[in-house]
Amino acid sequence: xxxxxxxxxxxxxxxxxxxxxxxxxxxxxxxxxxxxxxxxxxxxxxxxxxxxxxxxxxxxxxxxxxxxxxxxxxxxxxxxxxxxxxxxxxxxxxxxxxxxxxxxxxxxxxxxxxxxxxxxxxxxxxxxxxxxxxxxxxxxxxxxxxxxxxxxxxxxxxxxxxxxxxxxxxxxxxxxxxxxxxxxxxxxxxxxxxxxxxxxxxxxxxx
Amino acid sequence: xxxxxxxxxxxxxxxxxxxxxxxxxxxxxxxxxxxxxxxxxxxxxxxxxxxxxxxxxxxxxxxxxxxxxxxxxxxxxxxxxxxxxxxxxxxxxxxxxxxxxxxxxxxxxxxxxxxxxxxxxxxxxxxxxxxxxxxxxxxxxxxxxxxxxxxxxxxxxxxxxxxxxxxxxxxxxxxxxxxxxxxxxxxxxxxxxxxxxxxxxxxxxxxxxxxxxxxxxxxxxxxxxxxxxxxxxxxxxxxxxxxxxxxxxxxxxxxxxxxxxxxxxxxxxxxxxxxxxxxxxxxxx
Numbered sequence: 001x002x003x004x005x006x007x008x009x010x011x012x013x014x015x016x017x018x019x020x021x022x023x024x025x026x027x028x029x030x031x032x033x034x035x036x037x038x039x040x041x042x043x044x045x046x047x048x049x050x051x052x053x054x055x056x057x058x059x060x061x062x063x064x065x066x067x068x069x070x071x072x073x074x075x076x077x078x079x080x081x082x083x084x085x086x087x088x089x090x091x092x093x094x095x096x097x098x099x100x101x102x103x104x105x106x107x108x109x110x111x112x113x114x115x116x117x118x119x120x121x122x123x124x125x126x127x128x129x130x131x132x133x134x135x136x137x138x139x140x141x142x143x144x145x146x147x148x149x150x151x152x153x154x155x156x157x158x159x160x161x162x163x164x165x166x167x168x169x170x171x172x173x174x175x176x177x178x179x180x181x182x183x184x185x186x187x188x189x190x191x192x193x194x195x196x197x198x199x200x201x202x203x204x205x206x207x
Numbered sequence: 208x209x210x211x212x213x214x215x216x217x218x219x220x221x222x223x224x225x226x227x228x229x230x231x232x233x234x235x236x237x238x239x240x241x242x243x244x245x246x247x248x249x250x251x252x253x254x255x256x257x258x259x260x261x262x263x264x265x266x267x268x269x270x271x272x273x274x275x276x277x278x279x280x281x282x283x284x285x286x287x288x289x290x291x292x293x294x295x296x297x298x299x300x301x302x303x304x305x306x307x308x309x310x311x312x313x314x315x316x317x318x319x320x321x322x323x324x325x326x327x328x329x330x331x332x333x334x335x336x337x338x339x340x341x342x343x344x345x346x347x348x349x350x351x352x353x354x355x356x357x358x359x360x361x362x363x364x365x366x367x368x369x370x371x372x373x374x375x376x377x378x379x380x381x382x383x384x385x386x387x388x389x390x391x392x393x394x395x396x397x398x399x400x401x402x403x404x405x406x407x408x409x410x411x412x413x414x415x416x417x418x419x420x421x422x423x424x425x426x427x428x429x430x431x432x433x434x435x436x437x438x439x440x441x442x443x444x445x446x447x448x449x450x451x452x453x454x455x456x457x458x459x460x461x462x463x464x465x466x467x468x469x470x471x472x473x474x475x476x477x478x479x480x481x482x483x484x485x486x487x488x489x490x491x492x
Contacts, residue, residue, distance in 0.1 A: 058294060
């Protein structure tokens with residue numbers, strides 16, 4: 001799997017230069033909130049590894065390598081965790097730095113919460129996107145992801161006419177002191193399920 | 208005889224194409240040319256042998272191991288060159304060395320860099336800067352640098368100039384010298400196969416039409432050319448296929464000696480693989 005990760009980091013490295021320039025310009029323009037920017041752009045970079053793989057038919061080639069099917073899935077999930085954690089940490093540090101430079105009041109708790117919320121939002125996006133990308137390929141997956149979003153919005157709005165979500169949230173009030181742990185636990189479980197589905201897809205896939 | 212690759216009754220159905228009962232055997236220390244027109248089933252067969260296609264019927268045995276149960280051990284011992292399937296084009300040969308060290312247990316960096324030198328490939332350049340021929344050479348270097356026992360090559364000489372093709376063919380011949388390693392080589396450039404192949408397997412419309420040694424083909428197969436009167440005298444059992452041209456008939460036979468004894472007709476002794484393919488595909492009976 002290490003070889004597969006190295007291959008993706010070669011691709012990511014070539015994109016990170018663009019990412020760094022983008023962040024510097026964004027900061028120089030005086031933008032104060034970058035909490036969403038870095039993890040979001042990192043996702044774009046991670047998705048670009050699928051695009052490069054697809055354009056050069058790496059997927060099919062990788063199936064001829066020892067443990068190729070398994071490692072192609074494992075490496076994407078591990079890279080995602082590494083990149084999003086690093087991007088979130090960097091976002092937090094840049095945000096602190098910018099607050100100090102701009103001379104405003106530094107609300108560490110608020111910055112940390114913003115970064116934490118964005119990070120798990122991005123993790124959830126990946127959790128839903130990866131099985132679709134492994135199943136359909138990155139090009140067709142865009143349509144699949146749009147269909148999924150519309151379906152979720154439709155289901156949510158349909159259910160909202162029957163269910164009082166405020167009441168549901170009040171039932172979850174017992175989590176008040178443990179919500180960070182609860183989010184980490186739920187995300188980990190969903191990530192594991194997403195990985196298992198992607199692996200099952202890849203183990204049966206034909207090119 | 209010891210076989211490194213045995214393919215038995217492979218079947219794979221698509222909406223508009225079916226691979227039907229494909230079977231052949233490749234002995235150790237031999238090169239097999241796998242020929243057939245576009246869409247005949249060569250790449251589908253190779254993809255099954257390489258585990259790129261999972262859902263099929265039949266059996267593939269490599270080095271005495273069943274592909275379905277021993278795919279990891281088998282993959283450690285196979286070198287692969289596929290048509291247009293390789294690393295992303297921002298990767299450099301030097302990156303490939305670092306990556307493959309963690310993929311193959313037997314990856315040999317020295318051997319890989321020796322190939323790069325031999326092929327005049329610059330280790331720090333991205334693949335996207337390479338010509339098609341250079342890219343193909345890099346694919347071949349990557350396929351050979353983990354000391355595989357079996358090389359499976361889909362169109363490995365396409366895009367190479369005649370000098371590079373000769374270099375690559377020499378490499379394949381050296382590769383089988385120890386009598387343990389073998390090559391399965393699909394190509395449209397049949398003249399390359401005539402130089403190096405010990406066996407020829409011909410697939411047409413998803414079916415194996417013939418799988419024989421090159422010597423058997425050259426000794427027994429031939430083309431007869433004659434007019435319509437002479438053609439009328441031939442018994443259908445004495446030839447495989449014929450093709451009616453504007454001025455004559457071309458007849459494919461697989462029994463050269465007996466045919467010479469039975470009929471007094473002009474026989475072209477040396478048949479090329481191109482002629483064999485054309486008559487097998489376009490000829491009628």
